[in-house]
Amino acid sequence: MVSFTFLYPYWLIALLPLLMILPWLAKKKHKQGLIAPHLAEKLGLSAKTQTRAALPALGILWTLAVIALAGPSWQKSPIPAFSLSGAxxxxxxxxxxxxxxDIVPNRLSQARFKALDLLPGWKEGSTGLVTYAADGYIVSPLTKDxxxxxxxxxxxxxxxxxxxxxxxxxxxxxxxxxxxQAGHQQGDIILITDGLSQKESRDSKQLLGENQYRLSxxxxxxxxxxPIRLPDGTLLTNSNGKTVIDKLEVAPLRELARATGGIFQLSQPTDFDIEALIKATEKPVSNNNNDASKELEEHINGGFWLLIPIALLALLGFRRGVVIAAVLVLTPVDHAFAASWSSPFTNSDGLGYELFEQENFTEAAGQFSSPQWRGAAQYKAGDYQGAIETLSPLTDEQSQYNLANAYAQSGDLDQAESLYxxxxxxxxxxxxxxxxxxLVQALKQQQEKQQQEKQQQEKQQQENQQQEQSQQQDGQQQNDQQQEQSGDNSDSDQSQDQNQSNPSQPQGQQSQGDPQNGQQKNDQQSEQAQSQSNDDQNSELNQQQGQTSGEQQQSEEQSPAQSAQAENNNGDQGDDNNANAVTNPQGQETQESVTASDPVLKKLEQVPNDTSALIRAQLILQAREKxxxxxxDNSW
Structure with missing residues (x-):
């Protein structure tokens, strides 16, 4: 259904002056001029005719101009609705x-530093934080802070x-x-990791393929x-007891990022990696296939069609030649003619060079058709692996030099040294x-020195572990021997006690009294066990009493005045408690007594302000709900 409306209806108020001007002009034509009307007719001056023709033209021109300014609209145009803030x-x-x-001080510290450097670059939109080990956990939901x-x-x-x-x-x-959950059907996921297994890469690619999220x-x-050095200083070993050497596999990470339209960056000592990630993720993901629910309708201003009759009526008010002169003077000069002649001489390398000079290296690499320039742009953009692939077939000196630099930046020092x-x-x-x-040779020597130091430390730790294990085994063997000896001694003692208990009884009476003797033996053994346990308890009590008495003596020697003061305070506690029961209706004393008697409340008062512990508790709660x-594939 066509809906007619005015976009700027307040311009219609400008029609009111026209209603006042037209009657005034109509009355003015009845007044006499300098020449009498009958003389003007004889002279051929048709003033009356000109006035009659000018008034309707003025009214029509005024009306059309006002309607055009009011913006008449009878059509709508759908426009996509884009959000300027991404997630x-x-x-x-x-x-x-x-x-x-393998990077100083370790991978964890570098990952933290890089994450902190990324945050200031994301000035628009909201950011969330997730960590993972064997499972994924939310540390912070989406926030703009x-x-x-x-x-x-x-x-x-x-x-x-x-x-x-x-x-x-x-x-x-x-x-x-x-x-x-936040309603973002599109967004960026930035993964900071030291490598993926084949199963991780396959599962991640499947997840991202089912959604429209971009992974960098x-x-x-x-x-x-x-090697993986744990916080206690030991090196992580596998089930076979061998030290684990974890290596970064670049190919799966680059393939996963490219499959979703993101970028891959290798951690560098400079800020090239951070700048590239910020540039790729600071803007929301653009989608050409917008849903109808995300489209808005905008009215089209049709007032420009009225400019045609307005222009024709305006031409009637000028003399001959004036309009043509005005058109020639006021028509702007089109400078696009000169630019159209220069565009055929600008090829893709020229455009790439302009982007290269503007330090837009990523787009410049896509424009260059020359492999030398493309490799240089990829190197400047931090895509060292791409630069290696581009420059490897080239044999000229400059390309080989850039290729050596790319190998050095990617960490392949041997290949870089051979090229230099x-x-x-x-x-x-x-x-x-x-x-x-x-520089490369110095770095290689430093790495070799570090590896030698690591190997020496590993050998020392392995030797220490073997010594500890041998000591533990020797200790266990000694304990087993002592237990066996104590068991033999106890058996011999019991047999001697049984033989000495009834030496004068005849053999017949002894045979008749076997059940009684067995019962007596059991009673004796139980009495011995009870007496032994009582002796142990008495010894423990004596030790505790000795400790408490020592502490009491020490406290009495240090502060006899304090003990006297404590006795006075204890003597006054009964009166104070009775008085508080009457004069303290708010129950402060009861709250203090409850806090002192409840161990749970005491623990809550002793909880330290430890952010790591709070985050761990949050992650444990999430793990219980899953x-x-x-x-x-592995535990590391």
Whole structure:
């Protein structure tokens, strides 16, 4: 159904002056001018005709202009409704492999630092926080207050997780639940992890394929890996007793991010990884297939159609030639003609170079058709693996130098060293290659030194563990021997007591009294056990009495005046309690007595202000409400 309306109806008030001006002009034509009417007719001056034609034209022109300004509308246009604020969830890996120290100080600390650096970059929208080990848990729901998340992240560690393991799909599932509960059908999930198993990658890809959420990944660690050093200083071992060396597998993480339209970044000492993640996730995910429920209808202003008759009527009020001159003077010069000639000479490399100069390296890499420039742009954007793939087929010196830099940044120092050496063999004067080669060799020496120190520490720890185990075994053997000796002595003592109990009885009487003797033996054994237990209890009581007496003597020696004062206070307590029963109707004394007598209330008063403990309690409550998670491939 067509609905006619005025978008700006207040302009219709401008028709009121027209109702006053037209009658005034109509009366004015009856007045005489300088020339008498009969003389004007003889001279051919038809003033009356011009006046009669001008009044209707003025009225029509005024009316059309007012109606055009009022914005008549009889059509609607559907427009999509977009939300300027997006939503994102930060998912952090809290498995025990995050204790690996292949990056300084360890992976866990680097993950915390990177997460804290990401928060200030997300200025729009809301952010949530999820952690996972064997299962996923919500640490903070979606919030626009980044300071809340900044206070929680430093207290996250594998020690607060209810169940140890690694299940990234469970953490992604909790992030999806957070976004859906908040009504966000689209959003970003940022995963900070040190690697995924094949099962984790497969389950995560299946979850994200069923939804419209974009996953970006920040990999923490190196491809060489390192042992997992637990907080107590020991190295994590597997079921066979071998030390676990956890390595970062880059390919599954990059494939998972690309499958959902996100990006993958390897943790770097610089801020390139953080800037790339912020740029990719600060804006909401765009969707070209918008639902009808997300569309709004906007009225189309049809007043511009009235400009055609208004322009025709306005032309009648000018002399000949004036309109043409005004059109020639007022028509703007179209400068697009010159730009259209230059556009054929601008190819994709030219556009890519402009983006490169603007430091928009990610888009520049997509524009370049030249592999040299594309590899350089990928290197600048922090996509070192992509730069390696692009520059590997090239053999020129500059490309080989950039390829060596990409290998060095990705952590493959051996390959970088060989490339630098090959460049210097061809061009010994390449100063940048010399400098980078020395840096790479220094880093390799440092890594080898660290590995040697780690191996020595591992050997020492293994030797200490073996010594402890041998000592424990020796102690157990000694305890077993002592128990056997004590058992033999007790049996011999019992047999001697039984033989000495009735030495003068004849054999016949003894045979008749066997049941009685057996009963007597049992009574004797029970009496011995009771006496032994009574002796033990008496010894314990004597020890306690000795301790209390020692404490009493010490307190009496230190402060005899205090004991006297305490006696006075004890003597006055009865009167004070009786007085309080009458003069304290609010029950403060009863509350203090209840608090002092209730151990639960005492424990509540002694609860420390420990954020890590509070987060752990929250995660344990969530774990109790869930079903037990499935066993993961490994416990780290």
């Amino acid at each position: 994102r969830v930060l998912v952090m890996d809290m498995s025990r492999s995050m204790y690996a120290d 980044s300071s809340t998340l900044a206070n929680l992240i430093p207290h996250l560690s594998p020690e607060i997780m209810p169940i140890q393991g690694s299940n990234a799909a469970a953490g992604i599932q909790e992030a999806i639940n957070l976004l859906k 990944v920040l990999g923490v660690g190196t491809t060489d890996g390192a 050496q090959s460049i210097l063999e061809k061009n010994p004067e390449h100063q940048d290659a010399k400098k980078n080669l020395s 079903q037990a998670p499935e066993a993961t």
